[in-house]
Amino acid sequence: MRDWTAVFRRFFCFYSDLLLLYDVNFDIFTGFGNMSLPVRRYTNNTRVSTRPMLGYLRQVLFSSLLAAVITSFPGLVLGVDCPPYEPSYYCLETKVTVGSGGQYPRYIQKSPGSVSGHTEGAGFGCVTGGVGVCGWSGHDWSCSITAGGLASGAVTYTANLQSETCEYPRTATSPTFSILVDAGNPQATISFPDSGGIVKIEDNIRGEATDDYQLGAIYGGAQHYSFLGTRTGHDDGGTIYFNDDSLRSASWELPVSAVTTCKGILQGATFYLSDAVGNTTEVNHSMYVDCVAPVISINEPAGDGWTDPLKPVIRGNASDDIALDKIWLTIKDETADRYWDGSDWVAGGALIAVAGGAGEITTEWEYSGLTKDNLRSGVYTIRAYARDKVGRIGSTMGGSAYKKRYYLGSKKFTAFDVNVKTVTNERRTTAQDSFTTLSSENSIFILAEILPARVAPELNGNVRWTVAGMNTQSGRPSEPVGGNPSRFRVSVPPIPAWPSGRPGPLGYRVFARVEQDGGAIGSTGKSILQDELDQCRQEYVDMNKLTKPGRADFTNAATYVNPGDFPFANSTSKINYGQYHWAVFSIGQILQDIRNEYGGVMLTSSGYRNPRFNASLPKSDRNSPHIYGEAADIDVDTDDEWLELCDIAVAHGACVEPHSISSGWVHMGWPILAPACRSTWPHGAVPCELD
Incomplete structure (x- = not known):
């Protein structure tokens, strides 16, 4: 008996091939007699136009019969156990394309990366050259490529497409594409400050960063440093690759204040360095942050001097929020305007280093290089300075009087x-x-x-x-x-x-x-x-005389030169009638001339008088010319002698006291320093007369 099952099976395989090759599409045109059946097909990716139908009613009948058979035999599957025909007979040719986004050299990708594209025809796509997971949705395909399966660097891959249903799938056109994958993390180092070092709060932390391909940015706290500067790093196609050496290795800096605070303790700071595609490295560093200048004080000497003048030690306290580095002094002798240089007094400023304190937060300092032998009584100004590890300087000034005291034993x-x-x-x-x-x-x-x-x-x-x-x-x-x-x-x-x-x-x-x-x-x-x-x-001076003779106006008895018969002072002639060995006496020669003309003995009862002695004499004028050595009293015995001597004195320019005042002597004077001669006294204009 004939095996109708095999016959039908062969028939249906043959017809299924026809269904795969032809796409029956009925178009009903105006007029029944002009109806046609356009069929599209793809041969070598070339579309063929429709042809006239061959017996419209016959094909309808055949198709109906085929549908009925398929419906009656649900166990038959299209294409199952088909003989191994050549692929050109049962695998359709297809076309695959790759999207431009993310392709090298314009872009760079992060591992795991991805690639996608589009297909025309039937089938699904895959990528060779790397291991990944591919999928499709309709005519769109994509592959997510894992880090282990995608090489780092610029690598070329092939996009393939194969049929899903055919036992012997046919490979479609296979375009190639390249992507640059950065699978490694960037690296960063910190050059300032050293780990565990000290830095000012206003300073910047500095370092260097490297990446295989392209750096992105480093983040610290709320601030970041971008290696791209003003360049745009992305567009719709992905991350832009600049292929610039300056973006593979570069320096960076961020404010200390962005990652630390003023705590006075060792602080940790964390930075995050990322490359252009987002690979990130965490960088940790520790540092001390200095925020203020050190404080220094002088406790000895105090304002009223040294506690122990025999040991003039200078001492005080200093402190810093992180660590002190150095302490020094200046010591100035204000009286002599000089400075102590540690061994001697010098002109100009001099700094003296004080031992100790380095590395300490607080310290008591002392300088004992100045001893009592180096000091003298006077005022000293002391300035003290403290510097911390980052160079901040604090200072203070103290002044002290020093009274030098000694002990003789x-x-x-x-x-x-x-x-x-x-x-x-x-x-x-x-x-x-x-x-x-x-x-x-x-x-x-x-x-x-x-x-x-x-x-x-x-x-x-x-x-x-x-x-x-x-x-x-x-x-x-x-x-x-x-x-x-x-x-x-x-x-x-x-x-x-x-x-x-x-x-x-x-x-x-x-x-x-x-x-x-x-x-x-x-x-x-x-x-x-x-x-x-x-x-x-x-x-x-004491008696307020109008004229005060100078030292040169006086003559000493030991050095007086006698002009004639008038000794300076003797028992019979008192030219110096004062209390000292000194006298103002300038009329000696005039008296000698008068004596020569007079021709007789002239005894002087009073010549120069010092003011204090003159004031002790009764009836003496306090401003008498005697106190200036400008007058002399000559003793006479008779009125005739008085009159004769008066005429001679007046002839020599003298001013003579009237006879009514001094009848027993002739007072004759030549006032220069003393008040002038009275107008009524005998002188050049007034003759000598007896009472």
Whole structure:
């Protein structure tokens, strides 16, 4: 019996081939007689136009019969156990395309990456050259390529398409495409600060970054640094690849304040470095953050001096929020305008390093390089500076007066007998140890010295001098003085006038004092007195005379040159009727000329008088020309002698006191410094007359 099942099977396989080759499509046109059946087919990807139908009714009948058979035999599957025909007979040719997005060299991709495209025809796509998972939806296909299956770098892949239903699928056209895959993470290092180092809060953290292909950005806190700068890194096609060496290795920096705070402890900072496609590396670093300058103080000496003058140590405290680095001082002697350099006093500034404190947060510092032997009494200014590890500097200033004290010891104390050697007024070239209270003569420059045998040479620098008044108050040295010998100045202050004259010379006493190690010994005083001449001249000042003769206006009895028979002063002729060996006397030659003309003995009862003595005489004019040496009283016995002598004196320009006042002597004067001659007295215009 004939196997109808096999017959039908063969028939249906043949017809299924026809169904695969032809796409029957009925178009009903206007007019039944012109109906046609356009059929589309694809041969070598070429579309063939429709042809006229061959027996419309026959094909309809055949198709109906075929559909009925298929419906009656549901176990038959199209294409099952088909004989191995050539693929060209039963596998349709297809076309596959690849999308432009993400392709190299324009773009770069991250692993895992992806590729996609479109198909025309039947079948599904796959990618060879890498391992991945592919899928399709209609005519769209895509492959997600895993990191393990996709090589890093620029690699070319092939997109294939094969039939889904045919036992022997036919490969479609296979285009190629290239993608650049960055599968590695970028790397970063930090060059500043060192790990565990110290940095200012206002500084930047700096480092370097590298990547196989292209860096993106580094993030720290709320801030980031972009390696692309102003360039745009993406568009609709994906991540743009610039192929630029400056984007493979570059420096970066971010503010310290972005990742840290002012805590004063070791802090950790985390940065995230990403490349262009998003591969990310975490970078961790630790640092101390310095926010403020150090603080330093001076505790010794205090404002009132050193606690122990024998040990003038300078000490204080310093602190910083992170760590101190260095402490130093400047010490200035304000009195001498000089600085201590650690071994000696020098002009200009000098810095002295103080040991200790480095690396500490807080410390007590001390400087003991200055000893009592390096100091003298005076005012000292001390500045202290502290620097921390990042270079911030804090400073403070202190001032202190230092009173040098010495201790002589019991043996030296009893053995010293300190005396002032000399006191000299250096303002004058002669009679140097004298002065008056006149404003032009009231400064004494003193050269004082203790006998070398009385004080050890090593203690000369420990000698101090003071001045005290004797008969009136005195001035003081213009500045503290010391040393042996020593020069200093004393200003004599103005004093009130003395109507009757001063009872004694104006004077001072100079004292020396030797100090050592808390002990001291004072000297006996050396007197500074006006000499006899200035004591006489001081009377003109004290008694407020209109004219004050200078030292050159006076003559000394020991140096007077006798012009004739008139000795300066003797028992019978009192040319100097004052109380001193000095007198203002300029009329000696005139008196000698009068005597020669007179021809007889002339005894002078009164010549020069010092003001204080003149004021003690009854009926004496306080401004008498006698106090200026411009008058003399000549004794006479008779009125005729008086009249004769008066006429001769007037002829020599004298002013003569009237006979009614001085009948027993002739008062004759030549007033220059004294008040002028009275108009009624005998003189050149008034003749001599007896009462």
